[in-house]
Amino acid sequence: MIKIRDLNKTYFGATPLHVLKGICMDVDEGEFIAIMGASGSGKSTLLNILGILDSYDSGEYWLGGVLIRNLSETKAAVLRNRKIGFVFQSFNLIAFKNAMENVALPLYYKGVGRKKRNMLAMEYLDKMGLKSHADHLPNELSGGQKQRVAIARALITQPQMILADEPTGALDSVTSGEMIRLLREINAANGITMLLVTHEQAVAEATDRIIHIRDGVIGGD
């Protein structure tokens, strides 16, 4: 599913910052993995590269048999749209769109018609138990509800993998537990690969495999 070989990434700022120093890792289909590391360890950078939101300098990144390197913006957008679902710490819902429209948005960029889009969005919201909140704006939803809308949005294009950046970071412990259970259910039901970046031990322990990143290299698997 994911094959990474000797991945390097440097941010060229005032002082060049070598963030990833030769990462090698393999992820199989359907795995449920946590990536842990202190802040500044490079775990967010790795997640961005995995999500084709950022480029890398050297090495190889294979996603589902495709080498992800020097892609045009348009191609990267298509891959993100079809293969990857994102869940963020700060939810990143569009404020002026209601829950259903937020969930349907990836399908808009996939070119799905409006009726079908909204129908599917309602279906996924229903799965998240939020059907009754479909016409609520994000600021009318609780943190847990917002994150469930975000998960529905990540799932709607039926991606091969879900990348979650601190998905529980903004949630209380009870809601966190529910969220992890939910992700686990999705993982079990659909076989979607889950990659969670977290620094919460409890969250990490709920996954099948923990990858530790220390100073830009894999420090433990």
Add this chain to the structure above:
Amino acid sequence: MFDAIKEIISTIKENKLRTILTGFAVAWGIFMLIVLLASGNGFRNGVMANFSSRAVNAVSVYPGSMSMPYKGLPAGRNIRFDFRDFNMVRDKIPEVAYLSASMGTNLTVSYGEEYVSLRANGGTSDLAHINNIKIEEGMGRFINRIDDQLRRKVMVIHPDHRKILFKDGNPVGKYLTAGNTVFQVIGVYSESQHFNSNNPPAYIPLSTAQTLYNRGYGFRNLEFTVQGLTTFEENEAFNTKLRERFGQLHGFDPADRSALYISNSAQQSIRTQNMFGIINVFLVIVGLASLMAGIVGVSNIMVITVKERTREIGIRKAIGASPAAILRLVILESVFVTTCAGYAGIVLGVGLTELAGYLLSQSGGEKGETSIFLNPTVDVSAVFLTTLLLIVCGTVAGLVPALKAVRVKPIEAMRAE
């Protein structure tokens, strides 16, 4: 496309006041452009209407007196026109289309108790074409060839004459007394676009005028229309040829300006047209500058909008929006705002100018006066052109902000708080 518009409307709703203010700038720009163009047109139409008492390609030739001796003939000799001049112009000058000789006499005509002093112009049937004379609906006809051949004592009168002599009655076929002569009224010509003069003429056949008032021959001047002369220079060359022809016939130097007076309305018209061309260019520049200010405003607002929406654009990119989709999102919004506001400006501008045109025609029609403004409106092609202009402007205004949006890095954008 429907989805795209829905997207735009939902974002515009977020920034109503700002969008309306920006739109106002564009609407104002277009409004000014239309009003300026329309007043330019109105000014031109008004002035050109004052020309239209004659055909635009009409030439009048008046005899004068020689100011220099020529081939043994002394200076100071008066030139007089007669049938030889008429025939020469008719037969030897191919550019001439309609030709009439003209002479006038002052008459006092009466009908029953009423009388009026008028100037009777003798002319041929061609005079109707040369002087743009139209007969009022259902009010007889103009002089024809047979009237001229038979020296009929017939008269075409002006509505003012009719009002004085006949009140509201139909004058056609009635007889007017002028001294010891009786004229039959054959028509009333239309006063629209005609003569600013307080003393409009009546028309009688040339041969009748000559017989009764000019000892049977001769006339004051020649009037004719010419064909195929478009530029000022061509008309100038034609005038020179005329002087040579008349010089040969009468024995004067073609360079002798006082022997022959030529009034060429085509030349006056071309000069005036050129002047209005320049005025119009100037007005268009002013209008476009005003529009430009509006467009810069839209561009400015779009830059701010993109900045404020950085996070949202980042999210859209993360979930799979291609650069083209982002570009479209911003440019379409810009085009949408520009076009909607611009259309409001067009409607207001056209509305105002049409209203002005209507009011002018109402006030002008009653008194029969020609105002300096006439029909101050723009035509449909100008409106279409403006629409096209708006779309282009919207695209241009949106381009810079859109490219800025495309460069947004999703990661940094989503981190921004």
